[in-house]
Amino acid sequence: MLILDELRRMLRSILAEPHLDTAQIKRFQQLVWDEAEAIQGASETQEQTVRDLAYDLDWYEPADRIRAEAPGFFGEDRARREIQQALAAIQESELA
Numbered sequence: 250m251l252i253l254d255e256l257r258r259m260l261r262s263i264l265a266e267p268h269l270d271t272a273q274i275k276r277f278q279q280l281v282w283d284e285a286e287a288i289q290g291a292s293e294t295q296e297q298t299v300r301d302l303a304y305d306l307d308w309y310e311p312a313d314r315i316r317a318e319a320p321g322f323f324g325e326d327r328a329r330r331e332i333q334q335a336l337a338a339i340q341e342s343e344l345a
Contacts, residue, residue: 269309274309294338295338298335302332308323309322309331
């Protein structure tokens with residue numbers, strides 16, 4: 250069972266590194282995608298935010314060369330923004 254606070258800690262840990270760790274991102278995605286049940290402690294909105302982020306991060310590509318060949322991919326700056334925005338949206342929905 251996935252717990253929202255654990256996912257939040259994982260995302261903060263990813264952001265704390267000087268360079269995004271692709272393996273940690275993939276682990277986050279697998280945890281979210283493999284979970285068929287609701288995420289414990291998450292509202293419907295928060296769960297959708299987490300699931301959307303897992304999908305969006307599928308487009309993160311750290312290699313410039315690969316991003317140049319496939320314009321749909323994005324780099325580290327945008328990946329960081331996506332994670333930060335998701336964390337902010339989760340927090341905002343707690344206050345609503």
